[in-house]
Amino acid sequence: xxxxxxxxxxxxxxxxxxxxxxxxxxxxxxxxxxxxxxxxxxxxxxxxxxxxxxxxxxxxxxxxxxxxxxxxxxxxxxxxxxxxxxxxxxxxxxxxxxxxxxxxxxxxxxxxxxxxxxxxxxxxxxxxxxxxxxxxxxxxxxxxxxxxxx
Numbered sequence: 001x002x003x004x005x006x007x008x009x010x011x012x013x014x015x016x017x018x019x020x021x022x023x024x025x026x027x028x029x030x031x032x033x034x035x036x037x038x039x040x041x042x043x044x045x046x047x048x049x050x051x052x053x054x055x056x057x058x059x060x061x062x063x064x065x066x067x068x069x070x071x072x073x074x075x076x077x078x079x080x081x082x083x084x085x086x087x088x089x090x091x092x093x094x095x096x097x098x099x100x101x102x103x104x105x106x107x108x109x110x111x112x113x114x115x116x117x118x119x120x121x122x123x124x125x126x127x128x129x130x131x132x133x134x135x136x137x138x139x140x141x142x143x144x145x146x147x148x149x150x
Contacts, residue, residue: 050140051079058148069127091138
């Protein structure tokens with residue numbers, strides 16, 4: 001009779017240890033999934049709240065400065081996030097060619113940060129031939145295309 005209760009006790013203890021280890025693993029996995037979802041939701045929120053518009057006039061001679069080989073584009077922050085105004089934080093392509101941060105100049109026109117409603121002047125050192133050209137800007141997943149003629 002004693003051996004039966006000892007066996008039952010051993011099986012009970014083994015079952016409790018297995019249940020505790022499974023529960024511990026489940027708690028850890030649920031916490032990791034929860035953290036991943038939180039991180040993804042913050043990224044998604046930034047993408048949703050980021051919106052820009054290129055407001056330069058494509059027919060204006062102010063877009064391309066031929067003697068200095070500079071493309072100048074005005075970009076308005078029409079979203080609800082303050083956006084980074086540092087070279088390299090905006091992906092810039094001119095005629096399909098990536099423009100490195102060293103060839104970008106960014107100036108917020110009112111002198112402060114690039115908050116909603118403010119305009120940023122993007123200047124790119126790029127020599128262009130006469131004809132049609134495209135500037136593509138990408139920031140936080142928002143993509144804008146600007147076509148102009150030289």
